[in-house]
Amino acid sequence: MTGQILWAIFMPILVIIIGLIYMGLARKITARIHNRYGPPFYQNIIDVIKLFSKKDVANHGVMFSLGPVIAVAGMVISLLFIPIGNRPLLSFNGDIIVLLYLLVIAPLGMALGVGEGANPNGAIGIARALTLMLGYEVVLVIAAVAVMIHAGSASFMEIIRQQQGGVAHWFIWPLFLSALATDIALQAILGEKPFDQPIAPHEIASGPMVEYGGKFLGMLQIYHAIAIIVETGIFVNLFLGGGSLVWWFVKSFAVFFVALLINAVMPRFRIGQAFKFYWTYPAAIGLVGLIIVAIT
Amino acid sequence: MFGINMNPYELLAAVFGLGAILTYLLGHFDRHLKTWLTLITLALATYIFLHLPNEYSLESPSLLFGIDKLSWLFGILTLGLGTIVAFALLAYPELSPNFYFMFILNIGASIFLLLSRDLVAFFLMWELMSWTIFAMILGDGGAERGRAATKYLVWSAIGAAFILFAFAILAKSTNSFEWSGIVAGISQMPSGWRVAAIALLIAGFAVKAAIMPMHTWVPDAYAESPHPFTAFLSGVLSKLGIYGIFLAFFVLSARFELVNMPKIFGTHIFGYILAWIGALTAFGASLIAIKQEHAKRLLAWSSISQLGYILFGFGIGSAIGIAGALFHAVSHALFKTLLFLILAGVIKRTGTDRMAELGGLIKKMPLSFIFAVVGGLALAGIPMTIGFPSKWLIYEAAIHQGFIFTTVLIFAASTAVFLYYYRFVFSIFLGELHANHQDVKEVPFPIWFSYILISIPIFWLGLFPGKAMQIFAEIAEQFDLPAVTNFTATTITTPLGSFNALIVGLVFFASFAFGLLLYFIGGRTRKVHQYDTFLAGEADEPVKLHYGQRFFYFLERELKPLYRISVEKIYQFVAEFTRFVADQVRKGFFCGNAQAYLYYMTIFIVILVFAIWRIKL
Amino acid sequence: MAKERPPKGLKGWAQGRSLWILQFCTGCGAVELPPVMTSRYDMERFGITPMATPRQADLLLITGYLTVKTLKRVIRSYEQMGEPKYVIGFGSCTVNGGMYWDSYNTIKRLDLYLPVDLYIAGCMPRPEAIIEAFNRLIEGIKQGKFNGWIRYKENLRWYKRNQAMIMDIRKWSIDKKLAEEVWREVQEERRKIFEQATVPHVYEYAERISEVG
Amino acid sequence: MVSPILLIAVPLILAFSVPLWGLIHKKLEKFVPLIAFGFNTYLIFRLLPFALTERTISVVIANIKPPFGINLAVGPFGLFFALIIQLVALATAFYLLSYDPPEPSDKFYMLFILLVLGSTGMVLTGDIFNLFVFLEITSISAYALTAITKTGPAAEAGFKYLLLGSLGSTLVLLGIALIYGSLGTLNMAHIAHRISGMDSRLVVAAAILFIVGFGVEAEMLPLNGWVPDAYQAAPIPVVALLSGAVAKAGLYALARVLYTLIGMPNIIMLLLTFGILTMFAGELAALRQNDIRRLLAYSSIGQMGMIMLAFGAFGVNSVFGGVLQAFTHGITKALLFLVLGVMALHTGGATDMESLRGFGRKFPYWSMLFAVGVLSTLGLPPFAGFWSKLALIIGVIIDGHPTYAALALIATFIEVFYFARLLSVIYSSKLSPKLVERSIRNTTIPLLSATFLAAIIIAVGLYPNVFFDLGDSASRALLNRAHYIFSIIGHYLQSMGGV
Structure with missing residues (x-):
């Protein structure tokens, strides 16, 4: 019990650091793809320290300040509900659907905070994010339902348990189409190109973040760092069979890496196109996968 | 009781009747007296309601009343939310005594509707409940209100006609007007008639429950009815339709295999159809809610969508599904009442519900904003509020029962909730404050106090869903339905997974503390004026940059093919056609020409002769 | 009140190693920035990266001449930035007006209006010069040398x-x-x-x- | 027991005495109808306990027993209709106290009493020729009253009514002649007893003639062309009576003739079809009508259609619904017309919707009465209409005609539509410029009379027991043909050794 609580306290910090390193690696890898040298892999940690050291940043009100706080809190709670590296904390108390809803707390809190900023760019960013969400959530749910039906359970631990015993038992093989659909959805969930419309810096001045600077932005970076782990972690747990702590992070980085490669070479969709894209091809792939699962 | 030798049922009726009449008569003398009288009436009624004996029958016209767990649940919702809404009405002294009269009558009819145990009493109370709503929507008049009220009454008549027809079939086939007699006798009914009766009943109740395609009156009626009353209309009165559907679907049909219909995924096809209708309602209405420009209409479509969830839960028909649907009925009643009351407060202060004209009210009405967030969290189904366990149960039931495609629709609908809910709260409370609303004040005490009253159960049942589950289990037991029994005060367990509400709540607060810690680590901030935003260096004149209109335009553009599907077009066509025929009848048949009339008479005689010739005498 | 000083130590190091710039691409100087960003000079290796809004930025780049009309926007953007913040004047135009020395409508000396921490001379400065300037700025920030925003506040x-x-x-x-x-x-x-x-x-x-x- | 003959005799005497009263004082004329119908109402209430017993008695005139003499066959069914007629007539007569009658006023009052008298006679008589006579009294006074304002439209309306009505009565007479020629009797019970022995083709012919003849008064589908014009042109109290009394008497005659005299289910069931058609025609015509008076006229046709439908279903449940609906329709329509008459006083005579827009804002009590009428017509509780419509629909379904009940329900949607529109216009917040502050006339008396009718509607709605009992015995009396025959001519049949 004490070990669990210590782990619960330690794990978010570990995940934040690892997540920031993921982001740094992402910049490095993107730079290498661009034939650049790129920043050091710990660049994002420096960024966060700098952001927290900044003073006198604009504050539009209580909700504006609470937005990033809730964003971090929401992500941390989601983190505690997914099993990381065979170390389940609270995932016995909630299943995939609970997690899907817990995942929403963070963006919702942030969206409310952004709203008080009274910057139309922020609102447009949120509107785009929500539209995109309507797009990918359908795909994600189609895939998740397939997994739940295949496993006969919505509990993460049960799903991971069924995938034990080597690569061949991973759900990615029987549920390949669902995994593919989830991976396409993941591209938008992670906010990578071609689905980074919500924060398109060239169109709407980084959208939701437009009014956030200093420590607020730092918290949003932390939020993003956890989000990457959580979101890739869902994929790892659903399709790649979890794994021990190191393996788990390796798998999760592999998932992230795929998204990164696509991100590095892609332009950006128009938001309408992105929405339409999700409701056509990935949804169709996922539905075919779902039907296959339902039949067999 | 009270030293009066009266049956509590009679006493309850007397309280409502006298309360209504007294409120109407004395309401003319004082602006606030009518509301206080209403509150007293409702308080007395609640007291009596909680002490009702099991059965009561009125000799003639022979009406039978009684109370069971289901009526108790819906009755408590009705009376509780009715009292809260009445409390909020303290801030609306300008409403006429007529309104209060109708309001009390309406609540009384609703309560007796829930208590009725025979068809005639049920239908009587149903009709009374229906037309008092019409009177309240019509209220002060105005062209739009008139149109909305007319539309409502016509739809209500259609619903009532279905119900009446089904009741008549049931009564004819079972030779009984009492529920118990019908339930006992229904298995002997010819299967075709049985299906027809249940289908008609569900269709009839669907009108009040705002299920597609019987929903078209809802946005208009909600938009035009008096603002605090809309909360009651959406929160409680739509639940009476749900109550009816429950009776029709479970009490009448669940006890036997419905005409040996083929089963799909373990559910008979009737339930499957119901689930599809519910899912399509939830999905379609939520997509339409996204593109509304008026906040009341937005919430109205949202109501339709949420009611679709409930029907979906009923359609699944498993133990979890029923519990989820009932739970969602309760949670929708609570949060939608809250949201509509908030909107009522906003409209009271600003005079508009057009979202493009609002904005930035968080600075002026922080309390309303907080409770709008509370209501929104419940609407969106965020854990810790009552909205989550109810939605979660429905999902679990759907996946467990194999309703895969409908589950996807339902999920899409609940994602759309975030879209329209954010639009609602952003356009009203966030963003830029409109120049006209610079000196708007917080809503008056009665209104914000009613927010608090509603928020308590929202959180309480959100953290301790077991309390509600207990009641649902008892209801299921009472009607011999499968019941969810695997729950404790905070945890619900289904075959698929489990959910511990309290732990989620506690962990959230821990995480929140972590977030706050981060907040306090960072450097100090500077409070800036709301116009001090980054606009590519542009200056901060009070410019209207509120992003409140056509919020999801890019989405609307993509969804255009879906929006083009509208059942309203069919109704429009029917209405146009009827008008055409009506004009033909009026101008063509009743032409005012005496020769023509004589000509008709001659033809009539000829027809009669031929008709009678054909009949075997 | 104690005089405010630029941060040193960890804060200074982090601030130096992570400069987020807001380019105010008013003049021809902006064309020199793409080479600085892209693979040849790659300023991101120093942690310098462009940002979209002043709220997020630490460094304001004035890349060329400023007319009175643009100056207004620049001042506003500068004032919207969080502290610490730095300004780099880019090219001769910001130093003394450059080729616009007799224009009725451009400002000649930027540091009359904003506290410039560093000038890069040249018309236009080469990317090498820009990288050199960034390096100096980073070094200076680490040592707490640059205090433009404090000057601005005090004066x-x-x-x-x-x-x-x-x-x-x-x-x-x-x-x-x-x-x-x-x-x-x-x-x-x-x-x-x-x-x-x-x-x-x-x-x-x-x-x-x-x-x- | 009081003699039902007084119901006819007293008004008859009073009717012809109107000019004498006028000689004493012009104003006294007004009170004659009130006295006549007050007395009649009193009598009816004395007779009501009897109506509940389900017996039919024959009241012999001139001491010649049926089937040879003329008699009144007073049964629950007839008394029920007489009650409707008397209640409406009483309210209308009271309303007349403050009404400026068209000149010559003595003729007006006389015709007025004769109209009610004729209708009452129709529902009470046991002799088919007498039925014809009373029909003639009723309709001739109705023609005259329709045209009494002597304006162009009134004359035209009266003429149309006359044309159709007199043709109808002629056909009735022809039918009577057919029957009399075959059976040699005019007593209805006697005819009913012996009709099975008559050539069925002749019976059919007589039935057709009766349907057409009485159909005119009962506002049956192709014969009701006179209705909208007459309702619009006639003075308001007359209109109240036309729908409250005359139409009901026509309906009674139709039902009585078809059920008791002919007694063939197949022919009776023709009423189902014609009821539906009438109902749809009325409701559809009312849908787009802007003049409230015509609207109510069309609505009246629709309601009559619904009652006919109930009578056509040939079963005790549906007839029960039908008689209840006849009661509520009579009272409600009278109420609506009386209120409309007062409404017109506030707009300078205009009765179209635009002129009455916002009436409810200025005159809440009047429009409340109107709303009571409308809601009762729509069949909403706690008004009388709820019970009657409920009984009617359930009755028709229980008697095995669910399709027709469904059609009737569809017709009610249309009804709801235009009545809801009407209410929303009346309760509109926009005021019509034609509305005046105060009416030119003191409206206390109309108010009382309308309140009287509204009180009946609400009282029946809240406490429908007596109403149900009356309707129950009325409907069973209608269907119990043998009992009718036996009650009237039982002694004769016994003496003939029949039975």
Whole structure:
């Protein structure tokens, strides 16, 4: 019990650091793809320290300040509900659907905070994010339902348990189409190109973040760092069979890496196109996968 | 009781009747007296309601009343939310005594509707409940209100006609007007008639429950009815339709295999159809809610969508599904009442519900904003509020029962909730404050106090869903339905997974503390004026940059093919056609020409002769 | 009140190693930035990366001449940035007007209006020069040498006065009260000069303006 | 027991005495109808306990027993209709106290009493020729009253009514002649007893003639062309009576003739079809009508259609619904017309919707009465209409005609539509410029009379027991043909050794 609580306290910090390193690696890898040298892999940690050291940043009100706080809190709670590296904390108390809803707390809190900023760019960013969400959530749910039906359970631990015993038992093989659909959805969930419309810096001045600077932005970076782990972690747990702590992070980085490669070479969709894209091809792939699962 | 030798049922009726009449008569003398009288009436009624004996029958016209767990649940919702809404009405002294009269009558009819145990009493109370709503929507008049009220009454008549027809079939086939007699006798009914009766009943109740395609009156009626009353209309009165559907679907049909219909995924096809209708309602209405420009209409479509969830839960028909649907009925009643009351407060202060004209009210009405967030969290189904366990149960039931495609629709609908809910709260409370609303004040005490009253159960049942589950289990037991029994005060367990509400709540607060810690680590901030935003260096004149209109335009553009599907077009066509025929009848048949009339008479005689010739005498 | 000093140590190091820039691409200097960003010079290896809004940025790049009209926006953007913040003047135009030395409409000396921490001379400066400037800035920040924003705060009235000479600061300043006050003073002064309007006076005033502008 | 003959005799005497009263004082004329119908109402209430017993008695005139003499066959069914007629007539007569009658006023009052008298006679008589006579009294006074204002439209309406009505009566007479020629009797019970022995083709012919003849008064589908014009042109109290009394009497005659005399289910069931058609025609015509008076006229046709439908279903449940609906329709329509008459006083005579827009804002009590009428017509609780419509629909379904019940329900949607529109216009917040502050006339008396009718509607709605009992015995009396025959001519049949 004490070990669990210590782990619960330690794990978010570990995940934040690892997540920031993921982001740094992402910049490095993107730079290498661009034939650049790129920043050091710990660049994002420096960024966060700098952001927290900044003073006198604009504050539009209580909700504006609470937005990033809730964003971090929401992500941390989601983190505690997914099993990381065979170390389940609270995932016995909630299943995939609970997690899907817990995942929403963070963006919702942030969206409310952004709203008080009274910057139309922020609102447009949120509107785009929500539209995109309507797009990918359908795909994600189609895939998740397939997994739940295949496993006969919505509990993460049960799903991971069924995938034990080597690569061949991973759900990615029987549920390949669902995994593919989830991976396409993941591209938008992670906010990578071609689905980074919500924060398109060239169109709407980084959208939701437009009014956030200093420590607020730092918290949003932390939020993003956890989000990457959580979101890739869902994929790892659903399709790649979890794994021990190191393996788990390796798998999760592999998932992230795929998204990164696509991100590095892609332009950006128009938001309408992105929405339409999700409701056509990935949804169709996922539905075919779902039907296959339902039949067999 | 009270030293009066009266049956509590009679006493309850007397309280409502006298309360209504007294409120109407004395309401003319004082602006606030009518509301206080209403509150007293409702308080007395609640007291009596909680002490009702099991059965009561009125000799003639022979009406039978009684109370069971289901009526108790819906009755408590009705009376509780009715009292809260009445409390909020303290801030609306300008409403006429007529309104209060109708309001009390309406609540009384609703309560007796829930208590009725025979068809005639049920239908009587149903009709009374229906037309008092019409009177309240019509209220002060105005062209739009008139149109909305007319539309409502016509739809209500259609619903009532279905119900009446089904009741008549049931009564004819079972030779009984009492529920118990019908339930006992229904298995002997010819299967075709049985299906027809249940289908008609569900269709009839669907009108009040705002299920597609019987929903078209809802946005208009909600938009035009008096603002605090809309909360009651959406929160409680739509639940009476749900109550009816429950009776029709479970009490009448669940006890036997419905005409040996083929089963799909373990559910008979009737339930499957119901689930599809519910899912399509939830999905379609939520997509339409996204593109509304008026906040009341937005919430109205949202109501339709949420009611679709409930029907979906009923359609699944498993133990979890029923519990989820009932739970969602309760949670929708609570949060939608809250949201509509908030909107009522906003409209009271600003005079508009057009979202493009609002904005930035968080600075002026922080309390309303907080409770709008509370209501929104419940609407969106965020854990810790009552909205989550109810939605979660429905999902679990759907996946467990194999309703895969409908589950996807339902999920899409609940994602759309975030879209329209954010639009609602952003356009009203966030963003830029409109120049006209610079000196708007917080809503008056009665209104914000009613927010608090509603928020308590929202959180309480959100953290301790077991309390509600207990009641649902008892209801299921009472009607011999499968019941969810695997729950404790905070945890619900289904075959698929489990959910511990309290732990989620506690962990959230821990995480929140972590977030706050981060907040306090960072450097100090500077409070800036709301116009001090980054606009590519542009200056901060009070410019209207509120992003409140056509919020999801890019989405609307993509969804255009879906929006083009509208059942309203069919109704429009029917209405146009009827008008055409009506004009033909009026101008063509009743032409005012005496020769023509004589000509008709001659033809009539000829027809009669031929008709009678054909009949075997 | 203790005098505010630029941060050193971990904070200074982090601030130096993570400079987020807001490019104010007013003039031709902007064309020199893409080579700096892309693979040849790759400024991201120093942690320097472009940002979209002043809220997020630490470094304001003025890449070329500023007309009075753009100056207003620049000042506003600068004031919206969080502290610490730095300004780099780019090219001769920001130093002394450069090729626009006799333009009626461009400002000649940027540091009359904003606290410039570093100038990069040249017309235009080569990317190498820009990288050199960034390196110096980073080193300086780490040692706590650059304190432009502190100067700006301490001499706010002076800056505002200079700004008020050529533009309506009331609309473009974040600190409305001070702007109003300074604006009234400047107007009063201007009115006095024009009241005693003799031709030499006006010439004198015009000279002063040209000196300022 | 009081003699039902007084119901006819007293008004008859009073009717012809109107000019004499006028000689004493012009104003006294007004009170004659009130006295006549007050007395009649009193009598009816005395007779009501009897109506509940389900017996039919024959009241012999001139001491010649049926089937040879003329008699009144007073049964629950007839008394029920007489009650409707008397209640409406009483309210209308009271309303007349403050009404400026068209000149010559003595004729007006006389015709007025004769109209009610004729209708009452129709529902009470046991002799088919007497039925014809009373029909003639009723309809001739109705023609005259329709045209009494002597304006162009009134004359035209009266003429149309006359044309159709007199043709109808002629056909009735022809039918009577057919029957009399075959059976040699005019007593209805006697005819009913012996009709099975008559040539069925002749019976059919007589039935057709009766349907057409009485159909005119009962506002049956192709014969009701006179209705909208007459309702619009006639003075308001007359209109109240036309729908409250005359139409009900026509309906009674139709039902009585078809059920008791002919007694063939197949022919009776023709009423189902014609009821539906009538109902749809009325409701559809009312849908787009802007003049409230015509609207109510069309609505009246629709309601009559619904009652006919109930009578056509040939079963005790549906007839029960039908008689209840006849009661509520009579009272409700009278109420609506009386209120409309007062409404017109506030707009300078205009009765179209635009002129009455916002009436409810200025005159809440009047429009409340109107709303009571409308809601009762729509069949909403706690008004009388709820019970009657409920009984009617359930009755028709229980008697095995669910399709027709469904059609009737569809017709009610249309009804709801235009009545809801009407209410929303009346309760509109926009005021019509034609509305005046105060009416030119003191409206206390109309108010009382309308309140009287509204009180009946609400009282029946809240406490429908007596109403149900009356309707129950009325409907069973209608269907119990043998009992009718036996009650009237039982002694004769016994003496003939029949039975």
